[in-house]
Amino acid sequence: MKSLVVYYSLTGKTRLVAEAIAEALNATLLEIEERRPIPFPFVYLSGGFAAFTNRGSKINPIDVDSKQYERIFVGSPVWASRPTPAINSFIYQTNFEGRSVIPFFTMGGDDSKKALANITAKIEKRQGKVAGSFAITSYKVSDGQIIARAKEAARTYSS
Ligand SMILES: Cc1cc2nc3c(=O)[nH]c(=O)nc-3n(C[C@H](O)[C@H](O)[C@H](O)COP(=O)(O)O)c2cc1C
16 A cells, blocks of 8 residues: 655654654655744744644645655654644645545654544545554653654555
């Protein structure tokens, strides 16, 4: 199955997962970049607020046509129990009709339920079918362990 792994990452944890998934499934990797990233520590307040209120942010143009892919993994850190503004922007500008979508998160805590419900509603509103999901805790976990968990998750989706 032709797969695309789209992700946004501020501090690199979601990138580790996205890269491991793309490598394991031989998928195309697409990083969503903000035009004007909010620096620390301001991101906690204004980025968190923007995520909490389902805002998008200005992102760099995307040069991959997601229509070419049957399955799209969409990865984001959890911010304020929500997906990030950058990933919201990607979702808001995409029509997922006819495609399986697999959202995934990294997070400091261990509860992705609200973020997952939120992103699922947004994907379904844009005609996507959510065909799975996973979340990986990044707090006090080594990069190697994050990658190992990502590879484990990828096995579920290898066919
Ligand atoms: C603005 C902001 C808000 C966050 N909110 C949450 C949260 O609500 N729940 C949680 O578990 N982690 C939260 N985190 C932690 C991140 O989800 C976690 O560190 C994630 O793995 C970072 O991914 P990245 O390295 O790809 O940016 C937050 C981090 C930031 C910067």
